[in-house]
Amino acid sequence: MTATQTTSYDADQLQRRLREHLLLNFTDMSGFKSDDVPVFVRGEGCHVIDARGRRFIDGLSGLFCTNLGHSYGAEVGEAGARQLADLVYTPTWHLAHPAAIELAERIADRAPAGMDHVFFTSSGSEAVESAWKLARQYHLANGEGLRRKAIARRSSYHGTTLGALSFTAYTEARIPFEPLAVPTHHVSATNAYRHPQGGDEAAFCAALLAEIEDVIEFEGPQTIGMLIAEPVQNSGGCFTPPPGYWPGLRALCDKYGILLVADEVITGFGRVGHWFAAERYDVVPDMITFAKGVTAAHAPLGGVVVHGKVAEPFQAGRTTYMHGLTWGGNPLSTAIGLKVLEILEREDVFTRVREQEPAIRQRLETLLELPLAGDVRGAGHFWALELVKDKATRETFSEDEADWLLGDVLSGRLAERGLLCRLDDRGDPVIQLSPPLIADLDLIDQIVDILGDALVHAGERFAAR
Numbered sequence: 001m002t003a004t005q006t007t008s009y010d011a012d013q014l015q016r017r018l019r020e021h022l023l024l025n026f027t028d029m030s031g032f033k034s035d036d037v038p039v040f041v042r043g044e045g046c047h048v049i050d051a052r053g054r055r056f057i058d059g060l061s062g063l064f065c066t067n068l069g070h071s072y073g074a075e076v077g078e079a080g081a082r083q084l085a086d087l088v089y090t091p092t093w094h095l096a097h098p099a100a101i102e103l104a105e106r107i108a109d110r111a112p113a114g115m116d117h118v119f120f121t122s123s124g125s126e127a128v129e130s131a132w133k134l135a136r137q138y139h140l141a142n143g144e145g146l147r148r149k150a151i152a153r154r155s156s157y158h159g160t161t162l163g164a165l166s167f168t169a170y171t172e173a174r175i176p177f178e179p180l181a182v183p184t185h186h187v188s189a190t191n192a193y194r195h196p197q198g199g200d201e202a203a204f205c206a207a208l209l210a211e212i213e214d215v216i217e218f219e220g221p222q223t224i225g226m227l228i229a230e231p232v233q234n235s236g237g238c239f240t241p242p243p244g245y246w247p248g249l250r251a252l253c254d255k256y257g258i259l260l261v262a263d264e265v266i267t268g269f270g271r272v273g274h275w276f277a278a279e280r281y282d283v284v285p286d287m288i289t290f291a292k293g294v295t296a297a298h299a300p301l302g303g304v305v306v307h308g309k310v311a312e313p314f315q316a317g318r319t320t321y322m323h324g325l326t327w328g329g330n331p332l333s334t335a336i337g338l339k340v341l342e343i344l345e346r347e348d349v350f351t352r353v354r355e356q357e358p359a360i361r362q363r364l365e366t367l368l369e370l371p372l373a374g375d376v377r378g379a380g381h382f383w384a385l386e387l388v389k390d391k392a393t394r395e396t397f398s399e400d401e402a403d404w405l406l407g408d409v410l411s412g413r414l415a416e417r418g419l420l421c422r423l424d425d426r427g428d429p430v431i432q433l434s435p436p437l438i439a440d441l442d443l444i445d446q447i448v449d450i451l452g453d454a455l456v457h458a459g460e461r462f463a464a465r
């Protein structure tokens, strides 16, 4: 389907100039020898339109961030323009400005009880590194300087800058940069589909927590500074926690003096129907890292919500946070964050996400009758479909088969049918969906229809291989 352009672009020229000058993130250019690199020029509601006028469903919300879709740019832009007319920039080093103060207050008001301070960054990776530095300095101020190690989870993604990469468990992204800054032990993710006790939630939860306690005891509890985990883990495919898991993490961290960090760079600001997923999973962490949804992708902004307990040594002047970022809490991004929070509340977006969740699950589960569809999991507007070779045994694909299936078969078919989503084979292969929070059930039906067609097509191709 084509759409009218507001600004016209020469698609061929864009391709040439891109290849001459633009280095892309995580992109194997050999995959684009004869094909276009997708170039998008416009957004409309839950759709984006490429330079050749083709319309796609923004089924991943960009990168889990266009939570309000593409309809509110002009309104948010006006708030940004007003801020720039008033004050272009002032740092949040030794001084401040109203938008940062007000946004910090509003976020703290919506965070779990006692989480009353906010440190701003401009990205999720910086938020994760800022949390680690807060943890280190908190422990140093309390005379516990041995706490130099962290615990994170297998196949997790917490960012790519050198500090955050220590916690990220994406092996290929880590290897070129080792040794990494923070010694980190990676424990099992909440992957019920692949865990021997995954069918029994209580036993599964107990096994996961026992594994962590074992690691803590082995490493030496007095050497561990923080445990970082996503409430619903993205990489690997939307691993939701079994009941009791987050309260269990809280209890373990309290027992051993470890700070608990919920990385809510994706789940924060409504992705699973709440301001923070911590509320949904019944935990008050020591820190919450956030980014993406706080501005719904209208400007770069991230940060850390900090519990009063962790903020105390810094607030009391017992230590000084030895960390700062020029753009952290800048006026433009924080003014945009304030406007986005206003829209999220005005449009009652999270209620709709919570209300739609059962229907989204039910529609996605209809795909389990089709070839290759092994498991559906997720929450809110955040879902994954795991692909398997044999549904009865849950046998997964070899690396070659997964590359072929995702790269040569499914990606082309989904693009032809106009769906942007993620095909991820960093762990067992999954299709990931994360539609804008404003997406309605009609759009979900369209997505499910496209996925169904692609699975049937892929099943036939695989059988004939």
Ligand SMILES: Cc1ncc(COP(=O)(O)O)c(C=O)c1O
Residues within 6 Å of the ligand: 063, 123, 124, 125, 126, 128, 157, 158, 159, 160, 230, 234, 263, 264, 265, 266, 291, 292
């Ligand atoms: C859970 C999580 N943490 C951290 C990051 C890093 O954020 P950024 O890419 O903004 O640095 C991401 C990015 O996707 C993420 O999903």
